[in-house]
Amino acid sequence: MKLLAGLRMCFISLVMCICLSSIGALVNHMSPYGIPLKYEPPPEIGINGIKVPLIDEGQAYKYYSQQGYVFIDSRHVEHFNEGHVPGAIFLPPEDVQERFVEAQPFLMENDTLILYCYGPDCDMAEKVAAFLAQMGYKNFMIMVSGFSAWKSAGLPIESSRR
Amino acid sequence: MSLPIKQISLLARLIIGSLFIYASGYKVFDPADFATSVRNYMILPPGWTNFVAITLPWVELGAGIFLILGILTRPAALLTTSMLAVFLAGLAHAYWIGLDIDCGCFSSAAQSTGKIGLFHFVRDSCLLLISAFIVIFDRGHFSVLRNQPLDV
Numbered sequence: 023m024k025l026l027a028g029l030r031m032c033f034i035s036l037v038m039c040i041c042l043s044s045i046g047a048l049v050n051h052m053s054p055y056g057i058p059l060k061y062e063p064p065p066e067i068g069i070n071g072i073k074v075p076l077i078d079e080g081q082a083y084k085y086y087s088q089q090g091y092v093f094i095d096s097r098h099v100e101h102f103n104e105g106h107v108p109g110a111i112f113l114p115p116e117d118v119q120e121r122f123v124e125a126q127p128f129l130m131e132n133d134t135l136i137l138y139c140y141g142p143d144c145d146m147a148e149k150v151a152a153f154l155a156q157m158g159y160k161n162f163m164i165m166v167s168g169f170s171a172w173k174s175a176g177l178p179i180e181s182s183r184r
Numbered sequence: 185m186s187l188p189i190k191q192i193s194l195l196a197r198l199i200i201g202s203l204f205i206y207a208s209g210y211k212v213f214d215p216a217d218f219a220t221s222v223r224n225y226m227i228l229p230p231g232w233t234n235f236v237a238i239t240l241p242w243v244e245l246g247a248g249i250f251l252i253l254g255i256l257t258r259p260a261a262l263l264t265t266s267m268l269a270v271f272l273a274g275l276a277h278a279y280w281i282g283l284d285i286d287c288g289c290f291s292s293a294a295q296s297t298g299k300i301g302l303f304h305f306v307r308d309s310c311l312l313l314i315s316a317f318i319v320i321f322d323r324g325h326f327s328v329l330r331n332q333p334l335d336v
Binding site for chain 2: 031032034035038039041042043045046047049050055056057058059060061062063098100101140141142144170
């Protein structure tokens with residue numbers, strides 16, 4: 023009997039959850055502040071007045087071995103050391119000013135800088151891009167799908183234990 | 185002396201119910217902002233985050249109201265317990281992979297300043313226990329619906 027009562031409780035919870043979710047979807051549909059049911063990342067964002075295209079790992083890979091494109095990893099140091107896009111420059115937002123001194127010789131002003139962090143909507147790449155824009159760099163792309171997508175796609179990875 | 189389970193359960197319902205109603209507030213009115221909080225946790229595929237941000241606050245709100253009024257108390261408490269367990273898992277995931285994000289639990293990610301830390305784990309765990317208490321011990325007392333069976 024207890025099992026039956028437990029199952030009944032779970033069933034009522036489920037029905038409650040579905041009904042309340044439906045109310046939410048309905049209100050969102052009718053609300054002027056409603057958002058689309060499926061999230062689509064914007065194709066580009068503006069950073070300090072510069073248009074920055076948001077690209078995925080497939081597009082980023084096209085630039086991977088091309089001259090004039092430099093990858094910048096803005097994740098935490100331990101994750102950078104575990105694995106990163108080969109040749110990527112380590113530039114985290116926490117101590118970007120100190121690290122920039124080391125990174126500057128590798129970043130030509132005309133280079134296109136492809137920044138990434140973990141995945142969609144971690145804002146570390148954007149923060150670093152904003153700093154670099156102040157430093158006079160003008161060409162950016164953000165690999166918005168992040169390193170997790172790069173890794174999942176089986177693209178080249180380099181690790182470093184420094 | 186036996187513990188006053190009825191009264192403790194009522195208190196637990198009021199705590200969890202009011203907190204869930206309070207927490208749903210900003211999310212119900214600003215789903216876009218809450219969707220950003222959900223995406224920050226990097227657990228769900230980004231495409232699904234809007235759906236969660238649209239529906240979850242209403243489940244929180246509804247379950248909170250049901251708990252306070254004592255309508256379908258145990259199923260509502262099962263919902264809040266499940267949600268708190270998921271939130272705890274989310275916090276643990278964010279902490280584990282070292283995400284530097286705001287909790288987004290009770291206030292907008294854009295406004296809050298508190299990063300995820302031990303405090304959030306303790307708070308969520310306590311609420312989880314209180315909510316589970318209702319699931320296990322509530323017998324439908326202090327309900328606005330008098331004819332609700334006491335042994336559901």
